[in-house]
Amino acid sequence: MKKLILVLIGLLVLALGGGYSYVRFGLPNRAEPRAGKVDASPARVERGKYLFEVVAGCGDCHSVVDEKRFAMPVVPGGFAKGKQFPPAGEGVLVAPNLTPDPETGSGRWTDGQLIRAIREGIGHDGRPLFPGMPYTEYANMSDEDVESVVAYIRTIPPVSNRLPGSQITFPMNLIMRMVPAPVASVPAVNKADRVAYGAYLTKISGCQFCHTPFVKGQTVKEKLFGGGHEFEIAPGARAVSINLTPEPKTGIGTMSEAQFLDKFYQYKEYAEKGSPVIRPELNTVMPWLGLARMEPDDLKAIYAYLRTIPAVENAVVSHPDAPENKR
Ligand code: HEC
Ligand code: HEC
Structure with a gap:
């Protein structure tokens, strides 16, 4: 019995060692x-x-x-x-x-x-x-x-x-x-296919990554665009991404296309002339200054695509460390 256990431990060590050298020397997968x-x-x-x-x-x-x-x-x-x-x-x-x-x-x-x-x-x-x-x-x-x-x-x-x-x-x-x-x-992707092009844009512009819950280093695929991904702006100051699914209460189900575009274009002036100093609890990693310059057709394509994704119920407070948002 003891011998068997020793053999098993030996095998385990070998397997771990093999795994280690594979990861260390066999990877990355590189062309x-x-x-x-x-x-x-x-x-x-x-x-x-x-x-x-x-x-x-x-x-x-x-x-x-x-x-x-x-x-x-x-x-x-x-x-x-x-x-x-x-x-x-x-x-x-x-x-x-x-x-x-x-x-x-x-x-x-x-x-x-x-x-x-x-x-x-x-x-x-x-x-x-x-x-x-x-x-x-x-x-x-x-x-x-x-x-x-x-x-x-x-x-x-x-x-x-x-x-x-x-x-x-x-x-x-x-x-x-x-x-x-x-x-x-x-x-x-064919730009004329608005939904497909919108889906493409949400990937390469990071909307999907930042607006999907992120747990233990992994995107939670079942809650795509459900929000709640936390970003540390400074110690004790987080910005949390909002729910972009068409869920009416906790997502953007009731937001019109025009309101959606306004969210971005309200920052046009900041994008052109510079933005003001702000407390870390109210600051954000949401790339407003870049996205305020996104072409209307591209934002509309993103909006069209976001209408088609499954609704996820997830209420989010985007600036949870701001005193006015603390309960
Ligand atoms: C969220 C932050 C972030 C964004 C956005 C980002 N990068 Fe990077 N990039 C990094 C970091 C950090 C590294 C270094 C990673 C490392 O050293 O392991 C890097 C590395 C690189 C490298 C490797 C350089 C080398 O040594 O060969 C290139 C090229 C690059 N980025 C280009 C881009 C381009 C082009 C874009 C936009 C399409 C982009 N990055 C967007 C953070 C970012
Ligand atoms: C680097 C992460 C990141 C990326 C990339 C990102 N977001 Fe955000 N977004 C956030 C965070 C965090 C918030 C909450 C804080 C805020 O409102 O600035 C937010 C807020 C928002 C809001 C809420 C605005 C409001 O005032 O109600 C909308 C709409 C939005 N994002 C859409 C998008 C879209 C569309 C994209 C891609 C084109 C995108 N975001 C890319 C992190 C990100």
């Missing part, structure tokens, strides 16, 4: 970056700029922002030059300098390496990226759109800004090796 350069027409550069600054919010994370101001605007001279996030549970996270500076930015990364980083979560140097870089959402980005983003990145004025690399601590440094996955060619 070679594609060769060649993307075609960069002026139309593509313009589309890429819109995706980078407005739809996909690349500029929100890869820029230096003023966290004290409403919706955290980019500081003058801070655009796309990368930043280090304040240390958190999973270690030190650095969003790299994406400007095409050859020494400290993306200047020497190939187009294929950029595309692979954006959609597949593999850095130019082959490292698995921390999934805080939302590549699992960008995996849905069409070839046309991801190539447009790359075409645009090449036109950003280079800024020299040397940053350290991310240092992700155990066990996240192992867990995150399991996330990257190669992406085959992704066809463009």
